[in-house]
Each structure stands twice: as structure tokens, then as C-alpha cells.
Amino acid sequence: MPRFARLFEAAAETLNAYYAALAERNIEALMELWVDEDFVSCICEDGRHLHGLERIRAGFAKQIDEQPSTIEPLDIRVYDSLATVVYAVAEAHRSDAGEKMVFTTYVMVQDRGEWRIAHLHASEMRDEAAGEFTDKLRKGRGVLH
Incomplete structure (x- = not known):
């Protein structure tokens, strides 16, 4: 059993x-x-679909150049199996343009003994959903209560 615990910790490190x-x-x-x-593949919070490593690289390079940001995970749900881990994360994205709340799903697979991202899907939260989410966090309750 300790082997599996370490296996999924490595996905979190990724x-x-x-x-x-x-x-x-x-x-x-x-x-x-x-x-x-x-x-x-990567579906960005603005709706762009990026398929393949070159398009993903170009999309992230443009994002980093035009609007660098930091991401704070606020709530993480993990679904795992032996060769796949899925993270469903509510995140705060902060940049010079402001802050927005985003739901992001990360699909990770094992590749030669290491966890790698295979798909990312981000969707900006509507104001009403973001408000409800932050209210629940402030009250100390999980988002699924």
C-alpha cells in the first residue's frame, strides 16, 4: 500500500x-x-482549444507574455486509478488585470514512471457561482456541503 500512496503523491507534485x-x-x-x-489538449478559460504540444506551447507562451498570472488552488478534488489521476480544482487566478475564479480539470497519466498532464480544461466561473463558492469558503464549509 505505501507504494500507491507515493504514486499519487507524485501526481500532486506535477x-x-x-x-x-x-x-x-x-x-x-x-x-x-x-x-x-x-x-x-488544453481548453483555456477563454474558450480556446489547443491540441498538440506545439499549439499548447504557443498558447501558454502568449499567455505568459501578455498576462502573467499566479494560480491559487482553493478546493481540490482527486479521482485516481492506477494509471490516471484527475484533479478537479477551484482556483483563483491573479494577474495585473485582476482576479477571477476558475474551475480547472487536470487529467494526468503515467508516462515512463512519471505523472504528466494529458489534458487540461479550464472554465471561468460565472460571478454568481464564484460568489457562492467564496461564501462557503469564508464560512469554513466545503463547496459540496
């Missing part, structure tokens, strides 16, 4: 490395976190 790479504006570190396959 998620933390993603947040750090964005905060540091390090496109190389960010791209190292993606599985090296043609099927990778």
Missing part, C-alpha cells in the same frame, strides 16, 4: 510544478510537465 512554472513564467518547465504525445 500539479504543484505546473503552478510554479506559470508563476515563474517558465515555458520550458511548463512544457516538460505534458506527456509527449500528439493527443494532448
Whole structure:
């Protein structure tokens, strides 16, 4: 059993490395976190669909250049199996333009013994949902209560 506990801790390390790479504006570190396959995809919070590593790299490079941001995970739900981990995360995205609340789903797969991102889907929360979410956090209740 300890082997599995360590296995899924490594997936969390990949998620933390993603947040750090964005905060540091390090496109190389960010791209190292993606599985090296043609099927990778990213749906950005603004609705853009990026398929393949080159389009994902170009999309994140543009985002980092135009509007660097930091991400604070506020609520994380984890669904795991032996070869796949899915994180459903409510996040606060902060940049010079302000702050917005975003729901993001990260699908990670094992690739040569390491966890890599295979798909990312981000959706900006509507104001009403963001308000309800932050109210529940302030009251110390989980978002599913």
C-alpha cells in the first residue's frame, strides 16, 4: 500500500510544478510537465482549444507574455486509478488585470514512471457561482456541503 500512496503523491507534485512554472513564467518547465504525445489538449478559460504540444506551447507562451498570472488552488478534488489521476480544482487566478475564479480539470497519466498532464480544461466561473463558492469558503464549509 505505501507504494500507491507515493504514486499519487507524485501526481500532486506535477500539479504543484505546473503552478510554479506559470508563476515563474517558465515555458520550458511548463512544457516538460505534458506527456509527449500528439493527443494532448488544453481548453483555456477563454474558450480556446489547443491540441498538440506545439499549439499548447504557443498558447501558454502568449499567455505568459501578455498576462502573467499566479494560480491559487482553493478546493481540490482527486479521482485516481492506477494509471490516471484527475484533479478537479477551484482556483483563483491573479494577474495585473485582476482576479477571477476558475474551475480547472487536470487529467494526468503515467508516462515512463512519471505523472504528466494529458489534458487540461479550464472554465471561468460565472460571478454568481464564484460568489457562492467564496461564501462557503469564508464560512469554513466545503463547496459540496
